[in-house]
Amino acid sequence: MIVDMQDRAGMSQSWQALLAHGDAMCGKHLADIFAADSRRFKRLTRECGPLVLDISKQRIEEQTLGYLMDVAREQRLDSWIARLFGGERVNDSEGRAAMHWALRLPVGAECDVDGVDVAAQVHAELDRMEAIVNQIRAGQWRGATGEVVTDVINIGVGGSDLGPLMMTEALTDSRKQTASPLRVHFASTMDGSQLSQLLRRVSAHSTLFVISSKSFSTIDTLSNAETARHWLQRELGNREGLLDCHFVAVSSAVAKMTEWGVAEQNQMKLWDWVGGRYSLWSTIGLPIALSIGMDGFRELLAGAHEMDEHFKSAPWLENLPVLMGMVGVWNTNVLGINAHAILPYDGRMKELPNYLEQLEMESNGKSVTRSGEKVQWATCPIVWGNVGPNAQHAFYQLLHQGTEAVTCDFIMPARRYLEKRHNAAAPELVAQHELALANCLAQSRLLALGDAALVDAESMPAEKRYRGNQPSSTLLLDELTPRSMGALIALYEHKVFVQSVIWDINPFDQWGVEMGKKIAVDTLARLRGAECGATDGSTAGLVERILRG
Numbered sequence: 001m002i003v004d005m006q007d008r009a010g011m012s013q014s015w016q017a018l019l020a021h022g023d024a025m026c027g028k029h030l031a032d033i034f035a036a037d038s039r040r041f042k043r044l045t046r047e048c049g050p051l052v053l054d055i056s057k058q059r060i061e062e063q064t065l066g067y068l069m070d071v072a073r074e075q076r077l078d079s080w081i082a083r084l085f086g087g088e089r090v091n092d093s094e095g096r097a098a099m100h101w102a103l104r105l106p107v108g109a110e111c112d113v114d115g116v117d118v119a120a121q122v123h124a125e126l127d128r129m130e131a132i133v134n135q136i137r138a139g140q141w142r143g144a145t146g147e148v149v150t151d152v153i154n155i156g157v158g159g160s161d162l163g164p165l166m167m168t169e170a171l172t173d174s175r176k177q178t179a180s181p182l183r184v185h186f187a188s189t190m191d192g193s194q195l196s197q198l199l200r201r202v203s204a205h206s207t208l209f210v211i212s213s214k215s216f217s218t219i220d221t222l223s224n225a226e227t228a229r230h231w232l233q234r235e236l237g238n239r240e241g242l243l244d245c246h247f248v249a250v251s252s253a254v255a256k257m258t259e260w261g262v263a264e265q266n267q268m269k270l271w272d273w274v275g276g277r278y279s280l281w282s283t284i285g286l287p288i289a290l291s292i293g294m295d296g297f298r299e300l301l302a303g304a305h306e307m308d309e310h311f312k313s314a315p316w317l318e319n320l321p322v323l324m325g326m327v328g329v330w331n332t333n334v335l336g337i338n339a340h341a342i343l344p345y346d347g348r349m350k351e352l353p354n355y356l357e358q359l360e361m362e363s364n365g366k367s368v369t370r371s372g373e374k375v376q377w378a379t380c381p382i383v384w385g386n387v388g389p390n391a392q393h394a395f396y397q398l399l400h401q402g403t404e405a406v407t408c409d410f411i412m413p414a415r416r417y418l419e420k421r422h423n424a425a426a427p428e429l430v431a432q433h434e435l436a437l438a439n440c441l442a443q444s445r446l447l448a449l450g451d452a453a454l455v456d457a458e459s460m461p462a463e464k465r466y467r468g469n470q471p472s473s474t475l476l477l478d479e480l481t482p483r484s485m486g487a488l489i490a491l492y493e494h495k496v497f498v499q500s501v502i503w504d505i506n507p508f509d510q511w512g513v514e515m516g517k518k519i520a521v522d523t524l525a526r527l528r529g530a531e532c533g534a535t536d537g538s539t540a541g542l543v544e545r546i547l548r549g
């Protein structure tokens, strides 16, 4: 429930109407709603390209959508969408546009922002990336000792890691189809543990590092890059061409890449108007392209573009991002549910929850409005998740019988293993896919209906009963392909934008993550024995304990 909703008198008419409707809906159980309406699925399911969105298991009626759209209209969602796609500085606290959508414009599209042909710029950089991708995948990139590069390690963190990692994992079958022997790895943690494990498994002669950092100033990434450089120097000697043969970099800070020692021809650029968590479509997506090839990467962009066009032009009652965003607003601000689980029923999507945690919470985890006032309503819920079938054996107990209400997104590809060679070789995998689908549908059914999904629930003891009435959406992908993944991720990006408009917050900055990094600088000096100013008792005590050994 919006904070302080008692003061409804001071609210706009559309909010008052929505909340009054919420009061009427509060007492209703999804089991009864379903029982009363056999056409509910048809009326509350929408499609866009390779995606189907089923919101029939949300605690809404069809008319709820009307009330929600009135709120969206009042918040001027239409003009915000126009501002986003017009290249205006919608990231006001940093004075920047947010044009991730421009990264997926098709060749020849017109996109003139402040006199610059953005689409042409984007495609020129994609073409440069393609040349590097083709060279590496064709086995034509050699290390300093003449060996062909067989392993690529992406060094990055946050948006420079999560998106490429998530997508590379998700599209692992597309990788197999392209038959490149290249292995792509990821190292992000600042403690160096992931990198050092990887370095034990690869050969310095045939390993290429991608330093991936929009700012080229993130300490996590720079310290891993430094470790990689030292390792190469130890393994291969400080020979000529070492950096040129073993490091490429992606950043918007060209001078910093050069200063670090990355050769100009090995530098790939992105622009200020690409936010880190929105950057997988740019050259930051290099590991994805290395993994699935450039044709696959372009299909990914095309899938996202399809969703951009849908978001811009589809009527709101048919518009997937608008519907998903507004249903989220309903759950957060009317039903008062502040936890949201991401549950993909496909092991290839295991990194999706981590990726969406950053996209949703770094974007909308805000409590100050665009004009600098404290918000009077709840914003982004806590988002977390796991591969659904595994989560069933971990936290579903709480979803079904805990005291907290949680909303869920169930995500699954409808088809898998349909290629002849798979069917012939491993029909048991088809059966496993069906098993996962059945579990996905069963879990969302039980969460919605509760006891009504059981036979003779009344005769069961309390600990075996299910309250149900837990809202969820189901997102069905036709298959897990670059196109469907592009559409899916663009859908979430725009959903986040829709919600930011309703909550009147800037989804494109992240000031909340800055101060901790600064305090760490002082703390590091303290850990290294420097005389520092006063600190709190806990920090001082822990530092003292660590230093004592």
Ligand SMILES: O=P(O)(O)OC[C@H]1O[C@](O)(CO)[C@@H](O)[C@@H]1O
Binding pocket: 157, 158, 159, 160, 212, 213, 214, 215, 216, 217, 218, 221, 276, 277, 362, 510, 513
């Ligand atoms: O790509 P960069 O500049 O290294 O930043 C990495 C990540 O760090 C953050 O700024 C948060 O610390 C994210 O927004 C970003 O994705």
